Amino acid sequence: FESPYLEPLIEKKRTTLPSTKQIPKINKSPTPGKPMKFSKKGEKLLEQLEGFRPYPYQDSAGFWTVGLGSLIDTRLTGTTNRRSKYEKIVKQNLGDNFVTKYAKNSANSNKLYKAARDYFKQTKTPFITYGQSKILKGKDVTKFEKTVNSTFLDTPLTQNQFDALVIWTYNLGGFSNAKTLKRVVKNNINDKELIKKTFNLYIKAGGRKSKGLA
Numbered sequence: 671f672e673s674p675y676l677e678p679l680i681e682k683k684r685t686t687l688p689s690t691k692q693i694p695k696i697n698k699s700p701t702p703g704k705p706m707k708f709s710k711k712g713e714k715l716l717e718q719l720e721g722f723r724p725y726p727y728q729d730s731a732g733f734w735t736v737g738l739g740s741l742i743d744t745r746l747t748g749t750t751n752r753r754s755k756y757e758k759i760v761k762q763n764l765g766d767n768f769v770t771k772y773a774k775n776s777a778n779s780n781k782l783y784k785a786a787r788d789y790f791k792q793t794k795t796p797f798i799t800y801g802q803s804k805i806l807k808g809k810d811v812t813k814f815e816k817t818v819n820s821t822f823l824d825t826p827l828t829q830n831q832f833d834a835l836v837i838w839t840y841n842l843g844g845f846s847n848a849k850t851l852k853r854v855v856k857n858n859i860n861d862k863e864l865i866k867k868t869f870n871l872y873i874k875a876g877g878r879k880s881k882g883l884a
Contacts, residue, residue: 705819708811712833716811716840722803724796726783734783737803739840740810744779748843752806753779759802760786764795814839821845825856838869848872 720739729735733743742753818835845852854868
């Protein structure tokens with residue numbers, strides 16, 4: 671199911687899920703496998719899907735993001751370490767110029783991100799380089815690579831299928847709110863149409879249908 675598996679990739683990690691009917695479980699004998707690695711092809715596709723912006727911006731769900739889709743919004747859990755790394759990058763690239771001018775007038779990081787976006791529009795000064803964004807993205811990819819491996823270790827995935835799941839998890843963040851998808855992939859690995867339909871349940875970000883996924 672390589673092609674349909676790659677089509678409905680989620681925009682961001684906060685997804686509104688529609689109610690779904692129970693999908694019957696199909697018994698199978700899983701083949702235990704070794705942990706897989708995200709491929710170069712997968713990395714390239716992820717970067718193409720995310721796009722690169724050298725400044726903070728709001729994704730389709732309204733959360734602050736930077737570089738190659740790295741979430742830094744203070745309203746989301748699990749972004750503390752990423753924000754800290756990003757702030758170190760900004761200090762390295764811009765020194766105290768930006769901080770001195772804007773930070774003292776910003777009550778929190780999210781307001782600072784807005785100021786950074788406006789500053790970029792005025793000066794075209796990048797806050798993060800493409801290379802730095804790849805490093806920031808890479809740390810998340812490693813984490814989600816482990817998530818997919820631990821979730822589907824006993825499921826015989828192809829490389830394309832594994833890459834697609836890593837990309838999807840990079841956007842959604844995990845399978846705690848996607849139990850239907852998890853069950854379908856585990857028990858219906860060769861049913862391309864069912865998997866495609868199940869992926870299509872997850873095309874909303876912030877309650878709105880993502881233009882890139884519709």
